[in-house]
Amino acid sequence: MAQPQAITYQYDLFSEQRQDVIRPFPTSETVCGASGTKAFQVKEAGEQERALTPDLMSLVLSHDNIKAAYKQVKRNKGVAGIDQMPTGDFAEWYSQNAETLQSELYNGAYQPQGVKQVEIPKPNGGKRKLGIPTVTDRIIQQAISQVLNPIYERKFSDHSYGFRPNRNAHQALKKGSEYVSEGRVIVVDMDLKTFFDVVNHDRLMYLLSTTISDKTLLWLIRKYLQSGILIDGVVSQRTEGMPQGSPLSPLLSNIVLDELDKELERRGHKFVRYADDCNIYVRSQRAGERLLASISVFIETKLKLLVNKEKSRVCPVNHTKFLGYTIQRDGSLSIANESVKRFKEKGFGVNRDARKRIKPCPTGGSTM
DNA sequence: TTTCGAAAAAC
RNA sequence: GUUGUUUUUCGAAA
Numbered sequence: 001m002a003q004p005q006a007i008t009y010q011y012d013l014f015s016e017q018r019q020d021v022i023r024p025f026p027t028s029e030t031v032c033g034a035s036g037t038k039a040f041q042v043k044e045a046g047e048q049e050r051a052l053t054p055d056l057m058s059l060v061l062s063h064d065n066i067k068a069a070y071k072q073v074k075r076n077k078g079v080a081g082i083d084q085m086p087t088g089d090f091a092e093w094y095s096q097n098a099e100t101l102q103s104e105l106y107n108g109a110y111q112p113q114g115v116k117q118v119e120i121p122k123p124n125g126g127k128r129k130l131g132i133p134t135v136t137d138r139i140i141q142q143a144i145s146q147v148l149n150p151i152y153e154r155k156f157s158d159h160s161y162g163f164r165p166n167r168n169a170h171q172a173l174k175k176g177s178e179y180v181s182e183g184r185v186i187v188v189d190m191d192l193k194t195f196f197d198v199v200n201h202d203r204l205m206y207l208l209s210t211t212i213s214d215k216t217l218l219w220l221i222r223k224y225l226q227s228g229i230l231i232d233g234v235v236s237q238r239t240e241g242m243p244q245g246s247p248l249s250p251l252l253s254n255i256v257l258d259e260l261d262k263e264l265e266r267r268g269h270k271f272v273r274y275a276d277d278c279n280i281y282v283r284s285q286r287a288g289e290r291l292l293a294s295i296s297v298f299i300e301t302k303l304k305l306l307v308n309k310e311k312s313r314v315c316p317v318n319h320t321k322f323l324g325y326t327i328q329r330d331g332s333l334s335i336a337n338e339s340v341k342r343f344k345e346k347g348f349g350v351n352r353d354a355r356k357r358i359k360p361c362p363t364g365g366s367t368m
Numbered sequence: 369t370t371t372c373g374a375a376a377a378a379c
Numbered sequence: 380g381u382u383g384u385u386u387u388u389c390g391a392a393a
Contacts, residue, residue, distance in 0.1 A: 075373080078382060120381050130382040138383085145384085161385095162379060168386040169378045195379095245382030250379085253384095275379040275384095323378060372392075378385080 056214040059147045060140075061102050066094075069142035073135065073247070081134030082116050090135050105140070108219055112137050112227040115243050131243025133227070141224060142247040144217070149251060151211065156254060157261030162275035163250035169323040172272045173333055176279060179270040180317050181331035184281035186288045189320050190295065191311035195276040196244045199256055200304040201225050207255055224248060250275075259303055264295070272322075279322055288314035 059065060074087045085093065094101070104110035115131040122128045133141065149165070156164065161172035205222055212218060225242055242249050257273065264271050264280065269291070271280040280295075282288045292314055296307045313320070317327045325333045 076383075079380090116382090118381065128382090132382050141383095163384050165385070170386085172378090243382085247383060250384040253379095277379070370393085372390105374388105374390080376386100376388075378387105379383105 053151070053211070054213050056147055056212065056217050057106060057220075060143045060217065061105060065143050065146055066139065069139045069146060070094075072142050073138045078135075078138065079132065081132055081137065082114050083134045083136075085135050087135050090139060093136075101136075105220065106216065108216055110220065110223075112140075112223050115227055115246075128244065130245040133224075133243065133246050137224070137227070138247055140220075144221065145247050145251050148212070152251065152255060152258075155211070156258055157265060157273075159265070159271055160254060160258065160261055160273045162273065162277070163254055169274060172274045173323055173325055173327070176272045176281065176317075176322060177327050177331040177333060179272075179281035180327050180329065182270075184270055184283055185317055185329050186282050186285055186314060187317045187320060187322075187327075188280040188282060188288045188292050188295070188314050189312060189322070190278040190280070190292070190299075191308040192276040192278075192299070193306040193308040195253060195305065196242055196249065198304075198306055199242055199253070203304055204252060204256055207259070221248070221252075256303065256305075260295075260299065263298055263302075274323055277322070281317070285314060 070090055074090075076087075078087065080086045101110070113134045113136070115133050118130045118132060119127045120130060153165065159175070161167045161169065161175075201222065204225070205218065208218055208221060224246065227243070242252060253275065257276065257278075260278065261271075261273060269280050269282075271278060273279075280288075280291060282291060292312060296309075296312070299305050299307050316329065318329050320326070325335050327333055
C-alpha cells in the first residue's frame with residue numbers, strides 16, 4: 001500500500017451501474033495481520049468484535065449505502081437545512097461533489113454544518129425543540145445509522161422496544177402485561193428528564209469506542225454531537241445532549257440506555273423499555289419504592305442522566321398509562337381514547353365504559 | 369417477487 | 380413556520 005489509490009467510479013445515484021468506493025487513503029490502523037481493504041459483511045455480525053470494525057467508513061460511504069440513505073431521507077420529505085438545499089437536489093449535488101465530500105470524510109477534514117433550530121408545540125401543550133441538520137448531514141447520519149444498527153441490534157437487550165427494527169409498542173405492551181399476569185401488579189414508572197438535552201458526550205463516545213474501533217467514524221460522530229446550533233444567525237457549540245431530529249439520535253439514545261437495560265437484567269428485574277420510557281414490574285409497593293430509589297441513584301451517578309422525580313412514580317399498573325394504554329391488574333389492556341377525553345372536558349357526560357376493552361394478553365412465547 | 373407512496377401510532 | 384426513528388395499515392405500479 002504505497003500509494004493512495006485513484007478514485008474511478010460512478011457517483012450517479014440513479015444509475016444501475018455502480019462500482020464501490022475505493023478508499024483513497026490507506027487505513028491508519030493495522031489490524032493484526034489482516035489486510036486493511038478486505039471486505040467484511042455487517043450482516044454477518046455473529047462474531048464481530050471491536051477488532052473487526054476498523055474500517056466502517058468504507059461501508060458507510062459505499063454507493064449502495066449512500067443511495068439507500070438518500071432514498072430514506074427523501075422519503076421523509078423533510079425541509080432544507082441552513083444551506084437551503086432541498087432533499088431533491090442532493091443527487092445532482094452529489095454527482096458533482098462526491099469526490100470532495102468522501103475525501104473530507106475519510107481524512108477527517110469534514111465539518112458538519114450547523115443545525116437549524118425549530119420549536120414545535122407538543123400535544124400536551126409544551127414545546128419541543130428540534131435540531132434540523134442539512135440534507136447532506138442527514139444523509140451521512142442516516143448512512144452511519146444503517147451501518148451501526150445491525151452491529152448494535154445483536155447487543156441490545158431483549159427488553160428494549162423503541163426505535164428498533166421488527167419491534168413495536170404493541171410488543172412492549174404484550175410483554176408488560178405478561179409480567180402483570182404473573183402477579184407483578186405494581187409498576188415502577190421511570191421518567192428521564194429531557195433525555196436528549198443531557199446526554200454526556202464523553203460517556204457516549206466511550207461507549208461507542210468499546211464496540212467501534214474506526215477512529216475516523218468515531219470522530220465524525222463526535223463532530224455531529226457537537227455540531228453548532230444556529231439561532232438568529234449566531235452559532236453556539238453544543239457541549240451536551242444531541243439534536244432531536246437527527247437520524248442518528250434514536251440509535252445513540254438506545255446505546256446509552258442499553259446500560260440501564262443491562263443493569264436491570266443483572267439485578268434480575270422484569271421490565272420493558274420504549275425509548276426513554278421504562279417500566280419495571282414488581283410485586284409490592286415497598287419493593288417498588290426501594291427499587292425506584294436505587295435505580296435513580298444508578299441513572300444519575302453512573303449514566304449521568306437526570307431522573308424526573310415529579311413524573312417518576314410507583315403505583316398499581318392500572319393507575320398509569322404506558323404507550324397510550326393502561327394495563328389492568330388481570331393483564332388485559334385498555335386504551336383511553338383521547339377524543340373521548342376531550343368530550344369529557346367539553347361537558348358531555350362520559351362514563352368509564354368509554355374505555356374500550358382490548359383482548360386479554362395470552363402468555364405465549366411466540367417470537368415476532 | 370419487488371418497488372414506490374400516504375397515513376396512523378409510539379417516543 | 381413541522382425534524383427524526385421505528386412499526387403498522389391501506390393503496391399504486393411492474
